[in-house]
Amino acid sequence: MNPTAPSTAPAGALTLAQEKQVAAATALRWVRDGMLLGLGTGSTSAQFITQLGAAVQAGLKVQGTATSMASEALARQLGIPLVAPQRGLRFDLAVDGADELDPQLRLIKGGGGALLREKVLETASDYLLVIGDSSKLVPVLGRFPLPLEVVPFALPWVLDAVEALGGAPVVRMAQPGAPDYYYSDQKNLIVDCHFEQITDAEQLATRLKTIPGIVEHGLFIGLAKAAIVVRDGAALVLRPGEAARPATDFTELP
Numbered sequence: 001m002n003p004t005a006p007s008t009a010p011a012g013a014l015t016l017a018q019e020k021q022v023a024a025a026t027a028l029r030w031v032r033d034g035m036l037l038g039l040g041t042g043s044t045s046a047q048f049i050t051q052l053g054a055a056v057q058a059g060l061k062v063q064g065t066a067t068s069m070a071s072e073a074l075a076r077q078l079g080i081p082l083v084a085p086q087r088g089l090r091f092d093l094a095v096d097g098a099d100e101l102d103p104q105l106r107l108i109k110g111g112g113g114a115l116l117r118e119k120v121l122e123t124a125s126d127y128l129l130v131i132g133d134s135s136k137l138v139p140v141l142g143r144f145p146l147p148l149e150v151v152p153f154a155l156p157w158v159l160d161a162v163e164a165l166g167g168a169p170v171v172r173m174a175q176p177g178a179p180d181y182y183y184s185d186q187k188n189l190i191v192d193c194h195f196e197q198i199t200d201a202e203q204l205a206t207r208l209k210t211i212p213g214i215v216e217h218g219l220f221i222g223l224a225k226a227a228i229v230v231r232d233g234a235a236l237v238l239r240p241g242e243a244a245r246p247a248t249d250f251t252e253l254p
């Protein structure tokens with residue numbers, strides 16, 4: 001969740017938690033029998049998985065692969081059939097949250113620490129649908145710190161390299177104020193990089209890719225085909241570079 005966004009809503013408006021529920025319910029309208037789904041990570045994705053689980057219990061026939069151990073555990077608990085990673089596997093639809101998205105549907109992801117598996121699975125998906133509350137859509141990426149997944153041995157040099165790119169790196173801790181680091185599902189560290197404004201996301205992504213020890217960065221560029229963002233109580237569909245419109249046509253996604 002965006003730490004600067006209000007968590008309560010004025011009377012009559014939806015809270016951010018309610019907006020996430022509506023975004024997840026809207027995404028579910030695009031799910032069809034027989035689909036192989038990529039299951040995202042985070043509170044919005046947890047909403048989607050929970051609602052998907054209810055649909056599976058009511059008879060929907062889908063299978064999924066999760067982007068984190070937490071999402072996998074939730075899906076398993078709800079009876080969603082799971083498929084292990086394997087050669088040739090492609091997903092019809094991946095549904096995932098984001099920390100930020102811009103009008104071109106460039107994303108910052110990894111607030112939940114699952115950016116590596118998310119990027120692997122979403123690159124193997126025919127359609128990435130992002131779901132988010134109203135705080136997620138921004139004109140320019142960068143207010144949310146950009147997460148990097150980093151091999152522990154490489155940490156000192158990665159911190160130097162990120163500073164040389166103009167970022168302020170902070171190693172994520174297990175809990176705020178705790179003495180120990182947070183580790184990803186792959187046992188790597190997460191470094192949150194404060195850039196304030198990322199005016200050239202493509203160039204930054206290219207540069208980060210050349211730094212040894214960065215396993216993956218949280219810029220997702222050219223992956224999202226559409227996003228569902230809930231604003232003023234209404235679910236809107238966004239496509240790269242297009243004006244937002246009401247989510248009414250549930251046949252146009254795969």
Ligand SMILES: O=C(CO)[C@H](O)[C@H](O)COP(=O)(O)O
Pocket residue numbers: 001002040041042043044045096097098099108109110111112113114115118
């Ligand atoms: O990238 C992610 C996890 O790695 C999440 O999608 C992102 O952090 C959004 O989370 P939330 O839905 O809880 O706001």
